[in-house]
Amino acid sequence: MSKVKLSEVEQHLSCVIDFVDKSNNIQISTYYNHMKRLCDLIVKEICDTPQKKIGSFFKPNK
Incomplete structure:
Protein backbone atom coordinates (compact mmCIF):
# COMPACT_ATOMS: atom_id res chain seq x y z
CA MET A 1 0.00 0.00 0.00
CA SER A 2 1.41 3.39 -0.94
CA LYS A 3 1.82 6.12 1.64
CA VAL A 4 -0.95 8.73 1.59
CA LYS A 5 0.05 12.37 1.93
CA LEU A 6 -1.60 14.18 4.84
CA SER A 7 -2.16 17.21 2.63
CA GLU A 8 -4.23 15.06 0.24
CA VAL A 9 -6.25 13.64 3.14
CA GLU A 10 -6.92 17.16 4.40
CA GLN A 11 -7.97 18.32 0.94
CA HIS A 12 -10.44 15.46 0.46
CA LEU A 13 -11.78 15.74 3.97
CA SER A 14 -12.40 19.45 3.41
CA CYS A 15 -14.55 18.51 0.40
CA PRO A 50 9.38 18.50 10.67
CA GLN A 51 10.47 20.01 7.39
CA LYS A 52 13.33 18.25 5.60
CA LYS A 53 16.56 20.13 5.02
CA ILE A 54 17.24 21.05 1.40
CA GLY A 55 20.42 18.95 1.35
CA SER A 56 18.44 15.77 2.03
CA PHE A 57 16.99 15.96 -1.50
CA PHE A 58 20.37 15.76 -3.23
CA LYS A 59 22.75 12.82 -3.48
CA PRO A 60 26.45 13.64 -3.17
CA ASN A 61 28.60 13.16 -6.31
CA LYS A 62 31.03 10.27 -6.02
Whole structure:
Protein backbone atom coordinates (compact mmCIF):
# COMPACT_ATOMS: atom_id res chain seq x y z
CA MET A 1 0.00 0.00 0.00
CA SER A 2 1.41 3.39 -0.94
CA LYS A 3 1.82 6.12 1.64
CA VAL A 4 -0.95 8.73 1.59
CA LYS A 5 0.05 12.37 1.93
CA LEU A 6 -1.60 14.18 4.84
CA SER A 7 -2.16 17.21 2.63
CA GLU A 8 -4.23 15.06 0.24
CA VAL A 9 -6.25 13.64 3.14
CA GLU A 10 -6.92 17.16 4.40
CA GLN A 11 -7.97 18.32 0.94
CA HIS A 12 -10.44 15.46 0.46
CA LEU A 13 -11.78 15.74 3.97
CA SER A 14 -12.40 19.45 3.41
CA CYS A 15 -14.55 18.51 0.40
CA VAL A 16 -16.54 16.10 2.54
CA ILE A 17 -16.95 18.74 5.24
CA ASP A 18 -18.28 21.19 2.63
CA PHE A 19 -20.77 18.56 1.49
CA VAL A 20 -21.87 17.81 5.05
CA ASP A 21 -22.15 21.51 5.87
CA LYS A 22 -24.45 22.12 2.89
CA SER A 23 -26.53 19.00 3.42
CA ASN A 24 -30.17 19.32 4.41
CA ASN A 25 -30.13 15.78 5.76
CA ILE A 26 -30.09 15.87 9.57
CA GLN A 27 -28.43 12.46 9.82
CA ILE A 28 -25.54 13.64 7.65
CA SER A 29 -25.20 17.06 9.23
CA THR A 30 -24.83 15.57 12.73
CA TYR A 31 -21.34 14.45 11.68
CA TYR A 32 -20.16 17.96 10.81
CA ASN A 33 -18.44 18.62 14.16
CA HIS A 34 -16.72 15.24 14.11
CA MET A 35 -15.45 15.78 10.58
CA LYS A 36 -14.30 19.31 11.37
CA ARG A 37 -12.39 18.09 14.43
CA LEU A 38 -10.75 15.34 12.38
CA CYS A 39 -9.70 17.89 9.76
CA ASP A 40 -8.24 20.12 12.50
CA LEU A 41 -6.20 17.18 13.84
CA ILE A 42 -4.86 16.41 10.36
CA VAL A 43 -3.86 20.04 9.81
CA LYS A 44 -2.10 20.00 13.19
CA GLU A 45 -0.26 16.81 12.17
CA ILE A 46 0.82 18.48 8.92
CA CYS A 47 2.11 21.53 10.79
CA ASP A 48 3.92 19.41 13.40
CA THR A 49 5.76 17.33 10.78
CA PRO A 50 9.38 18.50 10.67
CA GLN A 51 10.47 20.01 7.39
CA LYS A 52 13.33 18.25 5.60
CA LYS A 53 16.56 20.13 5.02
CA ILE A 54 17.24 21.05 1.40
CA GLY A 55 20.42 18.95 1.35
CA SER A 56 18.44 15.77 2.03
CA PHE A 57 16.99 15.96 -1.50
CA PHE A 58 20.37 15.76 -3.23
CA LYS A 59 22.75 12.82 -3.48
CA PRO A 60 26.45 13.64 -3.17
CA ASN A 61 28.60 13.16 -6.31
CA LYS A 62 31.03 10.27 -6.02
